[in-house]
Amino acid sequence: MALxxxxxxxxxNFVMRMKILSDINTRKNDIFSFICFxxxxxxxxxxxxxxxxxxxxxxxxxxxxxxxxxxxxISSHNGDINFKKVAANGIDFVWMKATEGVTFKDKSFxxxxxxxxxxGLDRGAYHFFRFDKDGVExxxxxxxxxxDRTLELGVAIDIESSGNPENIDVELIKERLSSMxxxxxxxGIAPTLYCNKKxxxxxxxxxxxxxxLWICSFSEDPISADWTFWQYSHKGDVKGVKGNVDLNVFKGxxxxxxxxxxxxxxxxxxxVI
Numbered sequence: 001m002a003l004x005x006x007x008x009x010x011x012x013n014f015v016m017r018m019k020i021l022s023d024i025n026t027r028k029n030d031i032f033s034f035i036c037f038x039x040x041x042x043x044x045x046x047x048x049x050x051x052x053x054x055x056x057x058x059x060x061x062x063x064x065x066x067x068x069x070x071x072x073x074i075s076s077h078n079g080d081i082n083f084k085k086v087a088a089n090g091i092d093f094v095w096m097k098a099t100e101g102v103t104f105k106d107k108s109f110x111x112x113x114x115x116x117x118x119x120g121l122d123r124g125a126y127h128f129f130r131f132d133k134d135g136v137e138x139x140x141x142x143x144x145x146x147x148d149r150t151l152e153l154g155v156a157i158d159i160e161s162s163g164n165p166e167n168i169d170v171e172l173i174k175e176r177l178s179s180m181x182x183x184x185x186x187x188g189i190a191p192t193l194y195c196n197k198k199x200x201x202x203x204x205x206x207x208x209x210x211x212x213l214w215i216c217s218f219s220e221d222p223i224s225a226d227w228t229f230w231q232y233s234h235k236g237d238v239k240g241v242k243g244n245v246d247l248n249v250f251k252g253x254x255x256x257x258x259x260x261x262x263x264x265x266x267x268x269x270x271x272v273i
Contacts, residue, residue: 060220062232067249069257071095073126073231076108078241083112083119085240092257093122093153095214095229095248099145100128102137113149122261124153126194131164131172135179143187146266154264156192156214157181160199174203181208189266194231197223212264214248227251228260 064070071093074081086094094116097106109125116123127142146155159177184191194214195204200223204213214229215222222230229248236247250257 060218060232062220062249067230067251068254069093069250069252071122071229071248071250072236072238072241073097073246073248074108074112074241076106078108078243078245080242081112081115082240083115083121086116086238087119087121089239091121091238093124093248093250095124095126095153095156097158098125098127099138099142101130101133102141104128105141105145109145117150122152123150124156124192124264125149125151125266126156126158128158128163129177129180131161131168131176133176135176135181136183138176139180139183139187143184143189151266152261152264154192154266155184155189156194159193159195159203160216170202174207177203178207181211190264192228192264194229200225 069092072091073095075097096109096112098109099105113123125146181191190211192212192214193204193208196216212228213225215227216231217223218232228251231246231248233247234244236245238245
């Protein structure tokens with residue numbers, strides 16, 4: 001009888017240990033399953049975000065028959081550019097950064113201007129507008145930097161929240177921008193104004209009706225406003241430029257283009273100083 005009870009006890013202990021091990025394994029499996037669920041959820045969220053970013057930045061279809069005049073915009077960030085290869089790649093014009101704020105001068109502007117001209121490209125110079133700086137002082141920096149260089153496209157002001165300080169009163173930004181535009185107008189220069197959709201409706205809409213609009217938009221219908229230039233991609237692949245470059249088109253035919261550059265061409269010595 002004692003042997004029977006001992007054997008029964010051993011079996012009972014074995015069964016209990018197996019049950020405990022089973023419970024532990026079950027909990028381990030549950031934890032593993034939960035971790036797998038979290039990882040799968042994170043991967044789905046990442047894939048959805050990546051797809052959304054790709055959708056937001058994928059260049060829209062641009063009808064080259066409708067917009068036969070194309071160009072790029074550059075700064076020193078694009079490095080050394082072979083403009084002859086750029087021109088051979090079907091590019092007609094180039095906007096190049098000249099200045100920013102009241103003191104900054106793009107280190108590549110002088111060479112970019114010369115080399116682009118030697119390659120037969122039509123050239124324009126742009127200024128990155130600082131929300132926190134006086135408009136007239138920015139205009140002076142811009143004019144002094146471009147000097148008497150020929151600019152077939154004239155000049156442009158790049159107006160965008162990205163890269164600018166936050167929490168500056170919108171009315172103050174508009175006031176500073178107006179003072180810059182007015183100063184350039186007094187010097188006989190009508191600048192093209194660059195911005196994206198958000199900044200257009202917040203800072204430009206109905207405020208500068210006489211200035212050409214250069215709109216940044218990644219949709220096939222750029223904006224419900226009259227525009228002259230359309231920047232439709234930040235991911236352009238153009239021979240002669242290392243890495244991605246911004247792509248643009250002009251709204252109009254080749255004949256319209258010639259008419260535009262004849263009206264916009266800047267030659268410093270021909271304007272009131």
